[in-house]
Amino acid sequence: MRKLTVILLALAAASFLLAGTVFSGETAKKAKHEYVGAKKCKTCHKDKHAAWSETGHAKAFSLLSEEEQKKPECVKCHSTGTKADGTLIENVECEACHGPGSDYKSPKIMSKKKWKADPETHKKMALEAGLVMPTEEVCVKCHTKEGNANFKEFKFAERKDKVHPVKAKEGK
Numbered sequence: 001m002r003k004l005t006v007i008l009l010a011l012a013a014a015s016f017l018l019a020g021t022v023f024s025g026e027t028a029k030k031a032k033h034e035y036v037g038a039k040k041c042k043t044c045h046k047d048k049h050a051a052w053s054e055t056g057h058a059k060a061f062s063l064l065s066e067e068e069q070k071k072p073e074c075v076k077c078h079s080t081g082t083k084a085d086g087t088l089i090e091n092v093e094c095e096a097c098h099g100p101g102s103d104y105k106s107p108k109i110m111s112k113k114k115w116k117a118d119p120e121t122h123k124k125m126a127l128e129a130g131l132v133m134p135t136e137e138v139c140v141k142c143h144t145k146e147g148n149a150n151f152k153e154f155k156f157a158e159r160k161d162k163v164h165p166v167k168a169k170e171g172k
């Protein structure tokens with residue numbers, strides 16, 4: 001029974017994501033990139049991961065009751081997407097904003113050494129491999145009144161620095 005619920009939920013979430021490519025806001029081109037989960041990003045982005053873990057996004061799924069966690073109409077904004085194996089990625093993880101990372105996370109692209117040697121080329125490669133540098137458009141897919149009884153006013157400029165506040169270093 002539980003297994004069936006999990007499968008149904010995964011299917012529902014997958015069809016939601018496909019239906020509108022709602023969160024990536026892009027076309028079929030991106031559909032081939034898979035979600036991998038924040039643990040993969042943590043390997044290299046420890047500080048960002050630690051900062052994100054402290055935010056509401058990292059706990060968004062637990063705001064839902066057990067019943068609501070089975071409802072696609074709630075899950076869609078309180079989760080990230082499904083991995084290739086069908087597992088739901090709960091909470092609003094890195095890839096909900098930065099796009100599914102199976103391809104851009106590759107050390108051929110996101111390598112400290114290579115990136116530093118030629119940042120422009122590697123940034124371009126990452127974007128071509130599905131990386132999204134989020135603008136307001138990405139946020140308002142979820143931060144909207146539609147289907148969201150808990151909507152609060154959303155000001156991108158005020159909120160964007162709260163998503164993973166890491167102390168600025170070298171002016172960045």
Ligand code: HEC
Nearest residue numbers: 040041043044094095098101105106107110111112115123
């Ligand atoms: C193999 C290590 C590695 C993995 C895994 C990895 N990254 Fe990166 N990432 C880097 C490096 C190195 C850079 C280059 C810029 C830097 O040093 O921060 C980078 C750059 C980025 C940038 C652009 C930064 C900029 O300055 O333009 C984003 C956004 C990003 N990564 C997100 C992610 C996300 C999300 C994941 C997980 C899906 C991920 N990365 C996985 C190492 C990695």
Ligand code: HEC
Nearest residue numbers: 055056057060077078079092096134138139142159160162
């Ligand atoms: C997949 C849906 C989704 C996306 C995309 C999304 N958010 Fe959120 N956001 C949520 C949910 C759900 C909450 C409520 C979390 C809570 O209250 O614990 C939230 C809460 C927040 C909060 C309050 C966090 C806290 O610690 O209380 C900030 C700030 C925020 N979002 C900023 C952004 C910004 C900026 C973007 C775009 C770059 C964005 N969000 C994209 C779903 C999303």
Ligand code: HEC
Nearest residue numbers: 063068073074077141142143144146147148150151152153
């Ligand atoms: C369109 C996206 C979206 C949908 C659909 C959605 N939520 Fe949310 N939910 C959010 C966002 C965004 C926030 C954070 C509000 C903010 O900080 O602006 C949130 C916050 C919440 C909160 C925290 C409220 C608070 O005041 O701290 C609860 C509880 C919640 N949602 C439950 C649900 C339930 C139950 C459903 C399904 C009936 C649902 N949500 C559907 C986006 C959504």
Ligand code: HEC
Nearest residue numbers: 038041045048049052057092093094097133134160163164
């Ligand atoms: C709620 C949306 C959201 C989530 C979740 C999120 N990010 Fe970001 N991220 C952003 C925004 C917005 C920027 C700034 C983009 C810009 O400046 O153009 C950013 C920038 C970055 C950068 C570039 C360096 C910087 O500080 O500008 C890296 C690297 C990065 N994020 C990694 C991650 C990783 C790793 C995770 C998960 C642990 C994550 N992000 C989760 C929205 C998000």
